[in-house]
Amino acid sequence: MEKENSPAWLNKLEREELEFMRQFVLCSGSLKSMAKRYDVSYPTIRLRVDRLIQKISDVDQGDDRFIELVKNLALDGEMSYETAKKLISTYRQLERR
Known part of the structure; x- marks a missing residue:
């Protein structure tokens, strides 16, 4: 998808955040699987997801x-x-x- 055709929230994400989202989809949205994949605790992944949600929400709500x-x-x-x-x-x- 070209950047000018992308939604505003998507354009605000860093490459690392986009990769995190890709891995999340590949793990079928399982935070437990993500924790294993990144070799971190479940709460660490939960916090990262919360921050990503917040970043997307902030763009949407201005x-x-x-x-x-x-x-x-x-x-x-x-x-x-x-x-x-x-x-x-x-x-x-x-x-x-």
């Missing part, structure tokens, strides 16, 4: 810097997902006013 910061803090384990969701939800409600 999130601003505050929301990106909150999401990254949650992904890095510096705050819970529940807290991040509450902060983002409240922030979006305040933006609508």
Whole structure:
């Protein structure tokens, strides 16, 4: 697929991320198989998938810097997902006013 015909989210991915996605498909989406293939723990693969999901979501949603910061803090384990969701939800409600 030519770059100009690719979706925006796909163009934002690094070569390593694209290869990770390819391996994920070849492993039939099994995180356990991915952990074996990369010789890392299941939580490590889960974190990598979460970060990839976040990166794709950010492109699709066009999130601003505050929301990106909150999401990254949650992904890095510096705050819970529940807290991040509450902060983002409240922030979006305040933006609508």
